[in-house]
Amino acid sequence: MLSHSKWFAATATVLTLSCLTGSASAAGNPVPPDWGTGKDRTVVIHLETAGTGSPTFLPSAEEWATTVGGQIFSTDDLLRDGEPYGSEVTTCVTASVAPTHATLCRGSFLLPGGEITWEHAQLDSAATPYDVAITGGTGDYKKARGYARIERTEEFGGDYYLHIIL
Structure with missing residues (x-):
């Protein structure tokens, strides 16, 4: 049997967690980014590709997406508020072609102050x-985590909304 002090501790824990969960749910976000540390903050950076990049395909532009192991490498300049703000480097590899086409992409946003790395399976x-x-x-950005929303406005570029938790 549990002693009274253990019952009290268990009850206090459940009540505390219930209050925290209730507060987070009321705010519409089950786990706010700063929950538990009081130090995290979310920064949103809107970037646009400049359209200056030129992708390289292996084995070729016609075959990379239909060949397991096919690859694409690309770079592009990035703009923030219409002004140069760094560059992006991306590589994608075709993991399967049939019955489902699957690609794994990874890259980095090279920005003033550091780089942000990302990955995506498609x-x-x-x-x-x-x-x-x-x-x-x-x-x-050494503690960066989060996600980037990609809105394609061209085949190899578009608007990027980086939601970075620092």
Whole structure:
């Protein structure tokens, strides 16, 4: 049997968790980004591709997506509020072609103050918009996590909304 002090501790824990969960649910977000630390903050950065990149395909532009192991490498300049703000480097590899086309992509946003890395697995064609996982960073972004919402406005570019938890 549990002693009275253990029952009290268990009851207090359940009540505390219920209150915290209730508060978070009332705010519309089950786990706020700053829950538990009081130090986390979310920053949203809107970037646009400049359309200056030129992708490289292996084995070729016609075959990369239909060949397991086919790859695409690309870079592009990034703009923020119409002004140069860094660059993006991306690589994708075709993981399967039939019955489902699957691609794994990863890359980095090279920004003033550091870089933000990301990854994304894609089945069939990616409808726009879609999200990619922010997996880390360097410099000012060394504790970065979160996601980037990608809205394609061209085949290899578009609007990027980085939702970064620091």
